[in-house]
Amino acid sequence: MLAALIGSYALFVGSVLKGSLNNGMTRMQERMGADLMIVPESSEVKARNILLTGEPEFFYMDISVAQALHDIEGVECATSQFYFTSLSSDCCSTRVQLIAYDPDTDFVIDPWIDERITDEVEKGSVIIGSEVTPLPDGKVKFYGSEYPVAGKLGETATGLDHSVFMTRDTMHEILSDAKEKGYQFINPEDDGAFVSTVLIRVSENADITGIEKEIYGKAEGIKFIETDKLINDLSVKLGSVDRLINVTLTVLLVFSFVTMILFFSVIFHERKKEFAILRILGMSSSKICFSSLTEGLIIGAAGGAAGLLAGILTVFPFNRLIENSLDVPYLMSPLPVVILYGLLGVAVTVLFSSLASFLSTLSLSHAETYYTMRAGE
Amino acid sequence: MKYLCSEKLVKEYERRGKTFRAVDDVDIQINKGEFIIITGESGSGKTTLLNLLLGLTKPESGTVLFDGEDISTIDDKRLSEIRNEKIKYIPQGDSLLTSLTVRENILFPYVIGGKEEPPKERLIELAEKLGIKDLLDVYPSELSGGEMRRVTIARAVINKPAVIIADEPTGNLDRDNTSKVMEIFKDISGEGTAVVVVTHQRETLDYASKVLNMSHGRLAPENR
Numbered sequence: 033m034l035a036a037l038i039g040s041y042a043l044f045v046g047s048v049l050k051g052s053l054n055n056g057m058t059r060m061q062e063r064m065g066a067d068l069m070i071v072p073e074s075s076e077v078k079a080r081n082i083l084l085t086g087e088p089e090f091f092y093m094d095i096s097v098a099q100a101l102h103d104i105e106g107v108e109c110a111t112s113q114f115y116f117t118s119l120s121s122d123c124c125s126t127r128v129q130l131i132a133y134d135p136d137t138d139f140v141i142d143p144w145i146d147e148r149i150t151d152e153v154e155k156g157s158v159i160i161g162s163e164v165t166p167l168p169d170g171k172v173k174f175y176g177s178e179y180p181v182a183g184k185l186g187e188t189a190t191g192l193d194h195s196v197f198m199t200r201d202t203m204h205e206i207l208s209d210a211k212e213k214g215y216q217f218i219n220p221e222d223d224g225a226f227v228s229t230v231l232i233r234v235s236e237n238a239d240i241t242g243i244e245k246e247i248y249g250k251a252e253g254i255k256f257i258e259t260d261k262l263i264n265d266l267s268v269k270l271g272s273v274d275r276l277i278n279v280t281l282t283v284l285l286v287f288s289f290v291t292m293i294l295f296f297s298v299i300f301h302e303r304k305k306e307f308a309i310l311r312i313l314g315m316s317s318s319k320i321c322f323s324s325l326t327e328g329l330i331i332g333a334a335g336g337a338a339g340l341l342a343g344i345l346t347v348f349p350f351n352r353l354i355e356n357s358l359d360v361p362y363l364m365s366p367l368p369v370v371i372l373y374g375l376l377g378v379a380v381t382v383l384f385s386s387l388a389s390f391l392s393t394l395s396l397s398h399a400e401t402y403y404t405m406r407a408g409e
Numbered sequence: 410m411k412y413l414c415s416e417k418l419v420k421e422y423e424r425r426g427k428t429f430r431a432v433d434d435v436d437i438q439i440n441k442g443e444f445i446i447i448t449g450e451s452g453s454g455k456t457t458l459l460n461l462l463l464g465l466t467k468p469e470s471g472t473v474l475f476d477g478e479d480i481s482t483i484d485d486k487r488l489s490e491i492r493n494e495k496i497k498y499i500p501q502g503d504s505l506l507t508s509l510t511v512r513e514n515i516l517f518p519y520v521i522g523g524k525e526e527p528p529k530e531r532l533i534e535l536a537e538k539l540g541i542k543d544l545l546d547v548y549p550s551e552l553s554g555g556e557m558r559r560v561t562i563a564r565a566v567i568n569k570p571a572v573i574i575a576d577e578p579t580g581n582l583d584r585d586n587t588s589k590v591m592e593i594f595k596d597i598s599g600e601g602t603a604v605v606v607v608t609h610q611r612e613t614l615d616y617a618s619k620v621l622n623m624s625h626g627r628l629a630p631e632n633r
Contacts, residue, residue, distance in 0.1 A: 309504050312465070313564075314493020315521045316486050401465040 035295065036335020036381045037342065039288030043377035044343035046281040048370060049354070053270055056189030056361030061263055063188045065140035066231035068240065069257040070097055070247065076255045079229060083262070084361075086163070086194030088117035088129040090217055092226040093254065100250035101230065106238030111137040112227035114203060116210075116217045118174045118196075123213055125172045128164055129195040132203035140231055141197055144185060155201050157182040163193040172196060175209035189363035200224075270360050288381070292388035296328065300392045311401040324393040325386050332385025336378035343377070412571050412603050413439040413462060413496065418471035420457050420626075431457040432468070433626035439572060444598040445605045446614055448631060449623035455607040456501070458623065459574050462605070463498050464488045476571075493522040497565035499575035503557050505549040505564075512545040515564045527567060539563050539593060555586035562593055572603045579610055591616045 071079040075091035082089050098112045113133050120127035133141045145159055157180045158172060164184075171178040179202065187193055198206070200223065207220040218226050234240060244256050300307070307320055315323075347354075347370075355362040364370070420432040431454040439445060449455050460466045462473055464480040473480050475496065480488055492498070505514050512532070519526045536542040539559040549557060558578060565573050575594070579587040591606075591613050598604045598618070606617070614620050620631040 306506065309500075309506060310521070311489070312463075312492065312498045312500060312504065313518050313521050314489045314491075316489035318485070319489075319521075401460075 033331050033335040033338070035288045035291035036332045036385050037339040039285055039292075039384055040336035040339025040377040040381040041343045041346075042281055042284035042288070042339075043380055044340055044374050045346055046277050046284075047373035047376065048343070048347050048365065049277055050274060051365040051369060051373065052362050053273060053358070053360060055365050056363035057263075057266065057270055059187065059189045059363050060266070060361040063144060063190060063192070064259045064263070065143070065233070067234045067259055068232040068243070069259065070230040070232070070251075070254050071228070071257060073253045073255045075228075076257060079257060080262070082115060082129055082191050082195070084191050084266075084359075086129065086191030088127055088194075090116045090228075092218060092228050095225050095227050097247075097251045097254055098227055098230045100247060101232065104243060104246050106234050106240075106243045108233045108235045108238075109137070109139050110230055110232045111139060112230050113140075114200070114223070114226065115228035116203075116207070119215070123176050124174050125167055126164070128161075129191065130174070130203070130206065131192075131195050131197050132200050133197060135199055139233060145183070145197070154180075154182060155199065156180070156205065157198075158202060159197040160184050161193040161195045161197075162187040164196055174206050175213050175215065177205065177209050187363055189361035266360055273358060273360060285380075285384075289384050289388065292328075292332075292385055293391060296324075296389045296392035300324065300389075300396055304396065307396055308401050320396075321390065321393050324389045328386040328389025329382055331389075332382035333378065335385065336381035339381065340374045340378055343374070412441055413437075413473070413475050415462065415473045416471055418458070418461055418473065419469045420454075420461055420466065421469050430454075430626045432461060435471070435626070435628045437462075437621070437628060439603045439605060441571075441603055442598050442601050443603045444595060444616065444618045445603075445621060446617035446619075447605065447607045447621045447623055447628070448609065448611065448614070449607075451609075453623045454626040455623050456576055458628070459498070459576050459605070459607060463492065463496060463574060465498075490522070493518055494568065495570050496572045496574065497570045499558075499561050499565050499573065499578050501576045501580065503549065503554075504561055505552075505557060507549050510546050510548055511541060511552070511560050514549065514560060515545075515567055518564065518568065524568075532567065535563050535567060538596075540589070555582050555589070558582060558586070558590055559593070562590065566597050566602065569600070570602060572605065573597065574605045576607050577609070578606060579608060579613065584612075587613065 069079065072091050072093040075089070078089035078091050081087040092114065095112070098110065101107050101110050111134055113131055116130050118124040118126065118128050118130055135142060159182050160166060160172060162185055164172070166172050166181045167178070171180050173179075179198075204220055204223055207217060207223055210217060211220060232243075234243060240258060247254070310320060311317070351364055365373070415435055415437050418432055418435040419430060421428050421430050433454075435458060437458075447455055447458070457466070461468050461481075464473065468481055475491060478487075478491075480491060506517065509517060515532065515536075516526055532545075533542065536545055539562060541556060541559050541563065544552065544556060544560070549560070552560065562578070573594070578594075579590050582590065587610060594604045594606060595616050606613075614631070621628050622631040
């Protein structure tokens with residue numbers, strides 16, 4: 033039963049991990065929106081942190097970078113964002129990434145907002161990521177002022193789940209409050225002069241390297257993050273994690289199956305005399321096989337259910353810990369899919385267990401009862 | 410009326426690279442109500458013969474007929490039905506299922522055969538006759554050797570089979586218990602069941618209506 037438990041546990045946890053990693057990667061690809069991200073040269077790591085881990089960061093560069101994009105062939109559209117942070121003190125709800133976007137040019141956040149929030153986002157209200165919890169009154173507090181939450185976004189498996197989004201007007205209010213409290217990011221009066229990033233979508237078949245070169249010629253002190261490369265890097269990392277899960281899963285499943293075969297072989301060997309008595313009493317060999325198969329099925333189902341329970345107790349309570357330790361986009365698969373993984377785990381274990389018991393009985397059922405009886409004595 | 414018979418039955422074994430005949434050209438006829446005792450030295454082929462008669466092992470040649478059916482060639486399902494209902498075997502040593510009570514052990518053939526259990530009175534009457542009435546709800550581990558034997562006999566006779574084949578049923582039993590067991594077999598044969606008993610105990614031969622001797626795989630009438 034322990035072997036069945038291990039098999040079912042490994043299959044369930046492994047499937048949920050693999051499914052959630054793929055789900056996270058897919059959702060991240062869907063949500064990236066831009067092909068290129070321009071950031072200050074020294075802030076590439078910070079920008080990656082915002083996207084991948086949700087670690088709040090603050091950096092900026094001159095808005096002239098955004099203006100340098102005019103007339104560059106292959107740039108389909110561009111928009112800028114400003115990144116700053118709240119604090120983990122009394123003045124703020126919690127320490128999160130604050131992101132100001134420009135609704136007029138935005139092509140990254142807006143479609144995502146539209147998808148989830150049907151009402152107009154009012155001035156002075158904010159939109160929160162899926163992992164941000166508002167105050168009981170439904171507002172969030174930054175630097176002493178409270179802001180109504182216009183809506184909550186769906187999960188993306190990126191750091192953006194830990195972010196709060198607002199327009200530049202709201203950003204101006206927060207920056208002013210922050211300055212009053214003694215936290216100056218930039219002078220609120222100059223907020224129109226700085227951006228943290230410029231997001232670019234390029235035309236189909238455009239030469240990204242050529243575009244980068246051209247922008248480099250017009251702006252200094254910048255760095256490009258190509259989302260394709262970022263996703264490729266993550267895919268490589270994901271591939272390693274995936275391989276590790278596959279190997280572990282295979283080892284555990286083989287161990288589980290071999291242990292089950294050994295278990296049933298030993299048990300049935302010790303029960304040779306019992307089987308011989310059953311034959312003497314008139315039980316046919318097919319009935320004995322069926323009865324052993326049923327035993328295997330019950331043991332597999334019980335072990336499988338226990339393994340599933342252990343898996344549930346691992347996957348759900350430690351979901352956040354798993355997400356943080358894997359360092360790749362991780363988004364729990366939808367509940368029906370998780371249920372399917374659970375049923376699959378139990379079904380495979382039951383199959384393994386039944387097969388192991390059947391194989392172990394097969395040799396006994398074919399042996400003549402006279403010899404089985406003598407061997408069992 | 411002939412229930413069970415064999416014709417030119419041969420069973421061979423290999424031992425240290427040499428083939429020897431454990432059962433050599435044996436003909437036997439077992440009739441209704443007959444009480445046959447087979448004697449013979451250890452290794453003379455008695456147990457092998459019983460197993461051949463039950464279809465628990467296949468002969469090299471020859472036939473075993475039960476009620477006109479050749480049980481050495483019929484399929485496993487039919488053979489199992491015959492063992493469940495018609496020919497009951499009491500093997501050497503204990504053959505009770507340790508996880509079942511005495512009552513469950515006695516009634517277990519009905520469970521295997523998927524048949525309706527006999528009336529309660531039949532079980533009580535039989536248990537009383539065999540002196541195990543007070544033991545019906547205990548487990549085999551609590552029984553003495555003689556009690557186990559009697560439970561095994563109860564399991565064999567409960568559905569009034571055509572033939573009972575018992576291999577050393579009184580082995581390891583004291584004189585008193587041996588007599589009890591043989592009396593039971595005699596009573597059963599008196600009710601029409603054919604009984605075949607293999608034994609070393611010569612003092613039991615008087616119970617039989619026919620005594621056969623087995624020597625080097627060959628069966629012959631005992632000279633008495």
